[in-house]
Amino acid sequence: xxxxxxGDLNSMHVDVLTELxxxxxxxxxxxxxxxxxxxxxxxxxxxxILDFNESVQFIGGAENIVTGxxxxxxxxxxxxxxxxxxxKFVATVLKTFFGKEFKxxxxxxxxxKSALNxxxxxMAGAYARALSxxxxxxxxxxxPSICVxxxxxxxxxxxxxxxSIGDKVLFIExxxxxxxxxxxxxxxxxxxxxxxxxxxxxxxVGI
Numbered sequence: 256x257x258x259x260x261x262g263d264l265n266s267m268h269v270d271v272l273t274e275l276x277x278x279x280x281x282x283x284x285x286x287x288x289x290x291x292x293x294x295x296x297x298x299x300x301x302x303x304i305l306d307f308n309e310s311v312q313f314i315g316g317a318e319n320i321v322t323g324x325x326x327x328x329x330x331x332x333x334x335x336x337x338x339x340x341x342x343k344f345v346a347t348v349l350k351t352f353f354g355k356e357f358k359x360x361x362x363x364x365x366x367x368k369s370a371l372n373x374x375x376x377x378m379a380g381a382y383a384r385a386l387s388x389x390x391x392x393x394x395x396x397x398x399p400s401i402c403v404x405x406x407x408x409x410x411x412x413x414x415x416x417x418x419s420i421g422d423k424v425l426f427i428e429x430x431x432x433x434x435x436x437x438x439x440x441x442x443x444x445x446x447x448x449x450x451x452x453x454x455x456x457x458x459x460v461g462i
Contacts, residue, residue: 293351320359332394332450337443426443
């Protein structure tokens with residue numbers, strides 16, 4: 256039996272993906288702590304299976320302005336990772352890197368975007384290394400791209416591209432403590448179905 260869409264995932268699959276997210280987030284935090292020069296604590300990530308409309312509501316509604324970093328999985332496991340950084344996350348990062356006060360996502364400049372892109376790249380790379388280590392698959396990522404726009408517009412990219420495999424995504428909520436600040440980073444993972452089936456096969460998890 257194979258998965259025909261993401262909605263077919265059961266609680267066991269979600270538990271496995273949660274553990275992968277936990278390992279990937281742990282790797283990401285180690286790299287991120289070195290980058291920002293601060294101790295970072297993490298909570299266990301929360302994994303939900305949501306449709307695109309539900310995902311939009313979880314990040315503040317269709318018209319909410321958010322910062323998104325998109326990375327494509329192009330080898331081994333195919334699909335895309337979309338990070339949605341909440342304003343408090345962006346504010347903490349920009350204050351740490353540049354000592355600047357964050358006012359609005361619409362006001363971030365190219366240097367700010369470069370820093371946020373690099374953070375997305377580090378986090379996605381850590382997640383990919385966790386997958387690679389546990390499955391033996393070589394996983395290659397694209398160069399990240401960043402966009403500041405309404406949540407509905409940003410989520411429309413994976414919604415349109417992956418419409419053929421269903422309207423469900425893996426919505427992974429990470430919670431970090433950076434210094435005295437607690438911030439959230441939402442990761443939306445949309446794997447190709449063949450890749451998802453391969454992933455569980457490599458992990459020895461029955462479908």
